[in-house]
Amino acid sequence: MFDRPNFFQDVHEVAKLIPPGRVTSYGAIAKYLGTGRSARMVGWAMNQTLVDPAIPAHRVVNRIGVLTGKGHFHPSSAMQERLESEGVKVIKDQIQDFDKHFWDPMIELG
DNA sequence: CTAATGACTCGAT
């Protein structure tokens, strides 16, 4: 158990801290953790969160607000559905007013 | 053990 690096745990914690109706990017989380450009690992960590419904992975998108990870959801459309359900408009897998809904852990948390 | 891939991002051309 917990063989995974603390990095994954931190990503999970930050992901849980994302408030409803807000979104963030992999790089933002990676930066907050200090890993910097290891945004890929954040995405990988999110993949592990799929088993944990308490982690809103649908609130995490790439830097331009595109639902790059929608294909990893059970119904690939669930990601967009949930985001819109929280008041986030998503068109063509792209979040509208991304900068407006953007939630930066560095600013909000730290 | 080496090589390749991935829910990404930045810098250079």
Add this chain to the structure above:
DNA sequence: AATCGAGCCATTA
């Protein structure tokens, strides 16, 4: 302004 390449760390083959 748009496109290409390199960097990041962990997992799988």
